[in-house]
Structure formats: C-alpha cells, structure tokens
Amino acid sequence: MKLVRYGAPGQEKSGLIDKSGQLRDLSAHVKDLNGEAYSPESLKKLAALDPSKLPAVSGNPRLGAPVTGVSKFVAIGLNYVDHAKETGSPIPTEPIFFLKANTSLSGPNDAVEKPRGSTKLDWEVEIAAIIGTRAKYVSEADALNHVAGYCVCNDVSERNFQIERGGTWTKGKSHDTFGPLGPWVATKDEIADVQKLSMWLDVNGQRRQTGSTSTMIFSMAKCVSYVSQFITLLPGDIVTTGTPPGVGTGMKPPQFLNVGDVVTLGIEGLGEQRQEIVAA
Secondary structure (H helix, E strand, O other), X not given: OEEEEEOOOOOOEEEEEOOOXXXXXXXXXXXXXXXXXXXXXXXXXXXXXXXXXXXXXXXXXXXXXXXXXXXXXXXXXXXXXXXXXXOOOOOOOOOEEEEEOHHHEEOOOOOEEEOOOOOOEEOOEEEEEEEOOOEOOXXXXXXXXXXXXXXXXXXXXXXXXXXXOOOOHHHHXXXXXXXXXXXXXXXXXXXXXXXXXXXXXXXXXXXEEEEEHHHEOOOHHHHHHHHHOOOOEOOXXXXXXXXXXXXXXXXXXXXXXXXXXXXXXXXXXXXXXXXXXXXX
C-alpha cells in the first residue's frame, strides 16, 4: 500500500494511492496515520480493503507528512562514502545519529523556510523507515521486521548552524519545514529490496544528487538495529538514513539555497517531492 495524509495543515485525513494513482479516502477505517495505524494489525486490516470501494478524492489536495504523532525523528549522518569524502569527514566506523525536532516535519511539497540568519541552506535526499513495532535492542537480522514501510525525506540542513555555531548537529537540522516527508509511505510489500533503490535531487532543474541505497555504508537494517541499542523506537517513529554525494556544501565552490529556489527529489518506488524556498 501507499499510505498518505492529505488536506490543510492540522486537518489532514488518511488516504491511500491505488494502483491507478487515484487518491482514496481511508477516514472511515483509520482516523489518522499515527503509530498505531502503522502497527502490523492495522496494516493487515487496511491491506484487506478493496481500494476501488473507497471514496475517490477529487482534485489535487495538499499532502502532509504521511505519519503523525511521532515520538522521535532520528537521522543517520555521513552514511555514504562519497558524501563523507565530499564534506572532508572521516568514514564512520559506526553509524552517526542525531535527532531532528518533530516540529521540522512538513509535507512533501510544502515550502521550505530559509531561517533568519541562514547563510548555508543545504539539501539532502534520503530514504526513511517508519517504525511499526517497538524496537529495543533488536538484532540486525530482525530489524526490518520492526519497520512498517519507507518514504522519501529531504533532510534540509543549515550548515552554518550545524557546523559553525557550536553544540550538536540538531540545531542545523530542526528548523520548521526542515523535514519534508512523503508523498507516501510504501509498506514493505511494495519494495522488493530496500538496498536497491535509485535516488536523485535537482535544484532549479539541475541535477545535484544521483545515488542508490546500494551504496549506503550501513544498511537500513543496520541503522535501525544500531539506533535501537541506544533509543527505544516506537511505532510511528522515523529513521532517516543519510544522503548520497552532491550536497551544496561539497561543491567547489560550495553552493547553497536562496529564497525562490526550487528543490525536486525522489526515490524509486517512493515518489517525488517539490519544495520552494521562502523566507522565514
């Protein structure tokens, strides 16, 4: 299934995208796509529905982040060798992770704010896992059994805040709108191999990132397992897993986003996003 949340901010309804690409309403079956909705029991019930009998949604409504009620938004950093090299960082021997504020979550096509004082606003196409069952001290072999599905994430980053202002990466990763998610969560049955998906990102129509999940240093299973050794992951939690090379800070000379720029990105099987940069 391809599960979505649609409607105005704060008024989103649950829905799914059927095989023809038609948006259909799920409100009669699940009030909202929170952690409980992504449990195995809930997904089994939703999978048994006949999409053709669900109400079709007309027009082209806004899509929100496809999960709500998130307790943790965890991000893995420097998880592609060429990305680590382009930033001048050593290749990690263990996954590096940090937290993004839950308030950074936004819809896949919502505008991204350039924060006040921002000088180095950057982009990062990433694949994220949505947790379906509680994960604590899970093994790598068992990790994906705790995942409900996958989606596209743009881990928007302000490099000046992140690197040059002291403290942790979180301050450069957590401004409102710095976590566009979606357009949908594809349940695991939709993805044959999460480690064989192409990914891309353009800025103003020019290709900046081209990559594949096959080149991750630490696999999706390793990332989920590793995080669970330190933090208990709950249903609905997000684990986004790093970006391939081509970010602005790695260009020579570095290039960053300005008001009016448009970022488009996508991952095979997981859909596409589009964001315009606006002033905060």
